Amino acid sequence: MTPMRAALTAWCAALFVLAPNATFAQEPPTVNGVLAALAAAPEQPEEYKASVALHVRMRVFPFIRITLHGDSWYKRPGLYRFVFRGVPIIARAFSDMKYDLGDPARWPERYEIAYAPESTAAAPVLHLTPKTAVLVKSLDVTLDPARGRILRAVWSRTDGGVITLVQAYAPVAGHAFVAKQTATINLPRMKAELEADYADFNTSEASVATAP
16 A cells, blocks of 8 residues: 555545534533434534645655645535545545545444543543454544534554544534544554645535536
């Protein structure tokens, strides 16, 4: 696997469990209550299209720094599609990406879920452990209890690798869209920093089916 393809794999993994928004019940919420709120997510749009700039900085050979521009599509509960324009051969793995975050209401089918030891009522952290043996050992997700947003996610892997993702939101037409995502990838054979900036949100030309 090339370093660029490894970066793509890690980036998709870092996005895997993220759902844009949610609203919580009165504190303290139960884990099931949090998951139900994440699935309902009243501020989350049904679907949208946005422009995206993906900044890639590899911390290992070939030490690439590149910014890719393109479009992204989102469809609730978690289907994403990316198409980048003018991608050089060295970054061709990024030219067309598609992945599904899945429905938070169904996460218990795949994970054992509890509050992490560092979790508090003001800053709850969900600790997810896969029910079957996979490369990801555990995932810790930090939440905004007031709005039910996922702010930070940390993946710990069985090979000692760690992937940390942070995301910020912006209000658009009564909804809250993920406007920026940054990821720090620290794996045994690949280290990188990734940043995705989203803009030009459009809900009228949003269908994933319209992606080229």
